[in-house]
Every structure is written in C-alpha cells, then in structure tokens.
Amino acid sequence: xxxxxxxxxxxxxxxxxxxxxxxxxxxxxxxxxxxxxxxxxxxxxxxxxxxxxxxxxxxxxxxxxxxxxxxxxxxxxxxxxxxxxxxxxxxxxxxxxxxxxxxxxxxxxxxxxxx
Amino acid sequence: xxxxxxxxxxxxxxxxxxxxxxxxxxxxxxxxxxxxxxxxxxxxxxxxxxxxxxxxxxxxxxxxxxxxxxxxxxxxxxxxxxxxxxxxxxxxxxxxxxxxxxxxxxxxxxxxxxxxxxxxxxxxxxxxxxxxxxxxxxxxxxxxxxxxxxxxxxxxxxxxxxxxxxxxxxxxxxxxxxxxxxxxxxxxxxxxxxxxxxxxxxxxxxxxxxxxxxxxxxx
Numbered sequence: 001x002x003x004x005x006x007x008x009x010x011x012x013x014x015x016x017x018x019x020x021x022x023x024x025x026x027x028x029x030x031x032x033x034x035x036x037x038x039x040x041x042x043x044x045x046x047x048x049x050x051x052x053x054x055x056x057x058x059x060x061x062x063x064x065x066x067x068x069x070x071x072x073x074x075x076x077x078x079x080x081x082x083x084x085x086x087x088x089x090x091x092x093x094x095x096x097x098x099x100x101x102x103x104x105x106x107x108x109x110x111x112x113x114x115x
Numbered sequence: 116x117x118x119x120x121x122x123x124x125x126x127x128x129x130x131x132x133x134x135x136x137x138x139x140x141x142x143x144x145x146x147x148x149x150x151x152x153x154x155x156x157x158x159x160x161x162x163x164x165x166x167x168x169x170x171x172x173x174x175x176x177x178x179x180x181x182x183x184x185x186x187x188x189x190x191x192x193x194x195x196x197x198x199x200x201x202x203x204x205x206x207x208x209x210x211x212x213x214x215x216x217x218x219x220x221x222x223x224x225x226x227x228x229x230x231x232x233x234x235x236x237x238x239x240x241x242x243x244x245x246x247x248x249x250x251x252x253x254x255x256x257x258x259x260x261x262x263x264x265x266x267x268x269x270x271x272x273x274x275x276x277x278x279x280x281x282x283x284x285x286x287x288x289x290x291x292x293x294x295x296x297x298x299x300x301x302x303x304x305x306x307x308x309x310x311x312x313x314x315x316x317x318x319x320x321x322x323x324x325x326x327x328x329x330x331x332x333x334x
Binding site for chain 1: 117127129205207208210264
C-alpha cells in the first residue's frame with residue numbers, strides 16, 4: 001500500500017502548511033505525479049477518499065492530479081526521448097547511457113484554501 | 116478562496132525529520148544502519164551473525180519493522196541485543212516519524228550501534244528517509260543478478276550493498292561481476308561486500324567496514 005503511505009505524507013505536509021498559514025479548511029490540493037513515480041493514480045484516489053474522512057482538515061478537500069511526462073536524456077547522442085515508450089535504451093543511438101530528466105516526481109503543487 | 120503555491124515534494128517534510136533524527140543520534144554517539152532488502156533475502160540471519168561477531172565490542176540494538184508478527188525481535192533478543200518489534204499496520208516502509216517512535220520506545224541509553232530492519236521490499240523503503248547514518252541493502256544470490264535493472268532507486272540510495280548467500284552460487288545463475296557492473300552504473304560510490312552469513316565468508320570485510328564507520332561517525 002504505497003499509495004496510502006504517500007497520502008499520509010501529503011496530509012502531514014498540509015497540516016504543517018495549514019498551521020503556518022492559519023488555515024481552517026483546504027478546498028483543493030493539486031499534486032503533480034510523474035509517469036514513472038510508481039504511483040498508481042486510481043489507487044491513490046481511493047486511498048485519498050478513505051483517508052480524508054478520518055482527517056478533520058481534509059474532509060472536504062478535492063484532490064486534483066496532474067501528470068508529469070517522463071523524459072529520458074541520452075548522454076551519448078544528447079537527445080531526449082519519452083521514457084514510457086522506449087525505456088532505458090536510447091531509440092536514436094541505442095546507447096544504455098541514459099538518465100531520467102523528469103517523471104519520478106510526487107509534488108504538492110498548490111492548494112486552494114480559506115483563512 | 117486563495118491559492119497557495121507550494122511546489123514541494125511529498126517527501127520533503129520526512130527528509131527534514133530524518134535529518135533531525137540523524138543529528139540527534141550522532142550527538143549521542145549512536146551509529147544507525149537502515150537495513151533494506153526484499154522479503155526472504157536473509158536480513159535477520161545476516162543481522163544475527165553480525166551481532167554475534169560484534170557484541171563484545173559494541174552494545175547493539177535492533178528495531179524490527181514488520182507489517183505483523185513478533186518472531187524477528189525474539190530471534191535477535193536471544194542473541195543478547197536489545198530489540199523492539201514495530202508493527203506498521205499495513206504500511207510498506209518505515210518513515211522518520213515511525214523510526215523515532217520505535218527507537219524512543221525501545222530506549223537507546225548506552226547503545227553504540229543500532230539497526231533498523233526495514234520492511235521487506237525493494238521499492239517503498241528506498242523512497243523514505245529514516246534518519247539512519249547509512250543505508251545498507253541486501254541482495255541475495257537466489258534473487259538474481261538482474262535486480263539492479265528492476266529496482267534502480269534502491270541501489271541508488273544505498274551506501275552499501277551486501278550480496279548474501281554466496282554459499283549458494285553453485286546452484287544459481289548469478290554473476291557477481293555482472294551484478295557489480297550493473298550496480299556501479301547506477302551508483303559509482305557504493306561499497307559492495309559479497310558474504311555468506313552461514314559459512315562466515317566475507318563477513319569480516321563487512322564488519323570491518325562497520326567498525327571504521329562507527330569510529331568515523333563518533334569523531
């Protein structure tokens with residue numbers, strides 16, 4: 001249950017932010033989730049809906065998810081390509097010397113809140 | 116309604132908690148190892164052997180994290196180390212908050228060397244910092260030398276890789292050379308020890324590494 005763990009960490013961060021900004025209610029939270037972050041968004045939404053009911057601050061918080069495309073960079077031919085489609089081997093020069101530029105994120109982008 | 120832009124990683128607050136815990140333990144002179152591996156790789160066996168070999172030199176404690184059950188803590192206590200079993204209630208990893216709670220409940224007075232036996236899996240524990248001084252992972256020979264390709268993050272975040280159960284190399288198609296090459300590609304700085312907790316082969320190198328790290332940590 002990786003997704004549930006991440007939900008609890010999101011909740012903890014939002015508790016801190018609510019305390020810092022004296023917020024009583026959070027209308028929505030927008031998360032950016034990378035395509036290869038390992039998070040399954042359907043499970044994540046289920047976990048969110050289960051967890052928020054137990055958490056006073058988040059009872060009415062709408063969850064918005066945005067996807068960050070996974071992009072890999074090839075060190076040999078210096079081209080970028082889509083990670084999901086081609087994996088670790090560069091489709092242009094077939095090199096294995098590649099690394100992920102973006103796509104494994106799980107970020108809290110923004111919240112909408114009332115004072 | 117107002118919008119507050121955060122752009123903050125979900126693991127950021129845990130990373131902060133982990134840093135605070137790591138520094139507190141350093142102040143107390145405690146070297147704390149986060150031991151991670153898949154289920155069934157032999158974490159408890161390796162720990163048992165390590166404790167037997169080092170218990171005259173250091174006072175050792177083990178935080179046993181499991182989703183359920185108490186068996187590992189009993190095994191460790193029978194060797195003369197302090198131990199506590201933490202149940203994560205379904206969670207697949209330990210985070211810094213859970214680790215702190217477990218350590219405080221167990222008590223660390225007089226301890227020199229503490230281990231966290233993390234939940235057995237190669238994915239989630241790699242993503243959450245615990246406050247450990249060093250991350251150590253185990254890959255046992257029967258699991259196969261292709262695991263660095265499948266679970267890169269675990270190999271990237273570990274300071275040490277223990278290739279264990281090398282007494283079974285004759286029975287599996289496991290190439291230590293190929294494994295090391297794959298791991299070094301992901302993590303050029305990782306220390307690698309090939310050991311068998313059963314026969315004792317290679318254990319001295321791993322234990323010497325622990326000794327020198329403990330000395331450096333306290334300096």
